[in-house]
Amino acid sequence: MPDDIPKLPRQRGKKNQPKDTAWKQQKLPALRPHYDxxxxxxxxxxxxxxxxxxxxxxxxxxxxxLEQEIVYTNCAVQNGSQVSRLMRNEVGNQTFQCSYSIVLDQDFTGDVKFSYGLTKFYQNNRLYFNSRNDQQLRGKITEIDGCDPLQYVEMNGTKVPIAPCGFVANSMFNDTFQLFYQNGVNGSMVRVPWTPRGVLGATEMKRKFRNPIRVNNQTLCQAFQGTTQPPSWRYPICQLGVNNTDPDVGIGFENIDFMVWMKVAALPKFRKLYRILNREVDMFSNGLPKGTYQLIIDYNYPVDMYSGDKSFLISSENWVGPRxxxxxxxxxxxxxxxxxxxxxxxxxxxxxxxxxxxxx
The missing domain is CATH 1.10.287 (Helix Hairpins)
Incomplete structure (x- = not known):
């Protein structure tokens, strides 16, 4: 059907033109450097x-x-008076205690940090570092979304949530260390005092990691009731850190070793801070004196399945950080x-x- 409405001619004129200014006509002076x-x-x-x-x-x-690194993948085990060195293929998943003798040629003055290192461990894998639930780590223990396939365990037809859930928590590093200094005065072995204070920032610890709220004088294990530990763990989360003599290490989700591990590394070869030297003790007020030390390792964490290496590091940092x-x-x-x-x-x-x- 023809359109009977008359079409008005389009008005064209100066009113539709931008003003003749340098800004609207794009005539502003521009820098055109000539490099030679x-x-x-x-x-x-x-x-x-x-x-x-x-x-x-x-x-x-x-x-x-200064830095001293001890690679202890093939660890030395004390059997009576005989020391044997276990090779990688003999270690397997065994749990044992071993020791290393360390000689510091010079004084490690100032703040001394103790770290552990792993190689060929890909915490930067997307499926790995996404397998966690941050809401659960803040105390909501039934929140398990995103932890698949380590979300829950079937028990008598009931789905019991895993706490903490996910791949990151399941693979938590659990070797422990003790360091002893051989006093040159009387030849006695003095345990090196260290502390977890300063390993993580207080704000980060409070915002990201909280144990579930306990009511009516509940114990921590009662607060975690209705959950189960990850498949690779030997005991539930409520017992993590209970046997440690230093109360600053914390228990449960607020355990310092657990919190450090949950901060995933960007590279397959990484170090994580373990402890800091407690300089409030008179003998170590200036740092670690040079001399002979004995490192005792509770060897729990297996690395043989992917041919990785484990190490313990002693470092004295200055303004640029570690070496x-x-x-x-x-x-x-x-x-x-x-x-x-x-x-x-x-x-x-x-x-x-x-x-x-x-x-x-």
């Missing part, structure tokens, strides 16, 4: 000198950090490269100047 050899020389020179200076400072800073030469080397390489590029630019600039003075 002469302008590039100061830029590469300045950046190269700064980068090289930072690399030198970081290098000497990291070299000032790691990766960043200083990168700065030194980049700074040296930029200085070489600057020299090349200077040679090209001189060649151009000479060609202008003495044209062929």
């Amino acid at each position: 050899i002469a302008s590039a020389i100061p830029v590469t020179l300045l950046i190269g000198v700064i980068t090289l200076a930072m690399g030198i400072a970081l290098y000497f800073g990291h070299m000032g950090s 790691n030469l990766f960043l200083p080397v990168i700065y030194l390489v980049v700074g040296t490269f930029l200085l070489l590029v600057t020299i090349l630019f200077i040679l090209i600039w001189l060649k151009q100047r000479l060609s202008r003075v003495h044209p062929t």
